[in-house]
């Protein structure tokens with residue numbers, strides 16, 4: 001009997017796979033109703049001679065099984081605590097890490113920057129909070145000019161804190177023509193024409209990408225905030241023909257070599273003559289830029305001699321170019337922050 005129990009118990013303990021299995025074995029042999037326990041309890045019914053024979057052997061086995069179980073327990077615990085790498089399941093599927101990407105407006109801006117850099121233009125940027133002088137006056141748009149309606153914008157209330165009270169009409173009048181006059185959110189990137197020419201001498205060619213603001217109701221093609229790319233090239237004999245060549249290269253690089261475009265006369269106070277640029281897109285002519293030869297009044301404002309220098313300026317609606325290029329029907333989608341839209345690019 002004892003030999004029989006010993007044989008299977010020792011074997012089973014050796015084979016135990018985990019702590020739970022080992023505990024089951026302990027109960028099976030040494031528990032209150034365990035096989036060995038029952039046998040020890042039954043000793044009292046045996047004859048003295050048999051008790052003498054079986055008793056010590058059973059006690060001995062009990063000790064031995066307790067020792068074996070304790071040993072096995074230690075072994076299982078140390079195995080369980082092996083470094084995690086040895087239990088690493090290489091067949092499990094991994095976690096996909098979501099990568100972000102740039103916004104379509106940033107994407108097209110970068111592409112446009114590269115095209116103009118390859119045409120030897122420099123890229124400059126300017127402030128979005130402008131003064132009335134740079135946004136209007138210096139660009140030959142006097143206070144009573146109807147063009148100011150077209151460029152209606154957000155005016156900044158100047159607080160007592162910044163030392164500039166909400167101004168009286170009288171003060172406002174004295175602001176006119178002052179470079180540090182009333183503040184507004186720029187309605188176009190054209191103020192950078194003035195700022196750049198004030199601090200640089202011709203000849204040069206620059207582009208100015210940036211955000212602009214208009215006080216207008218938003219719909220599918222209008223937003224109170226959008227992006228433009230201004231261009232300005234000034235030299236001794238820069239002409240409208242040069243302009244046409246530059247934008248032809250630009251538009252064809254951006255939209256493909258079969259692109260069609262045309263120039264249509266248009267009035268802007270800061271150019272003479274002025275044009276609008278239309279490009280053909282799926283059978284329709286779309287206005288994509290205003291442009292023209294820099295007005296002499298603008299040159300005078302920055303103290304260039306209009307008899308010595310001439311140049312062209314243009315302002316593309318960058319947001320509109322992005323809508324055409326990526327076939328986006330509604331300008332508001334750009335600013336919606338909707339991932340279903342953004343993730344398509």
Ligand code: PHE
Pocket residue numbers: 187188189190268271274289290291292313314315316
């Ligand atoms: N600034 C003009 C606009 O916002 C565009 C323009 C730029 C026109 C340069 C002529 C020359 O509509």
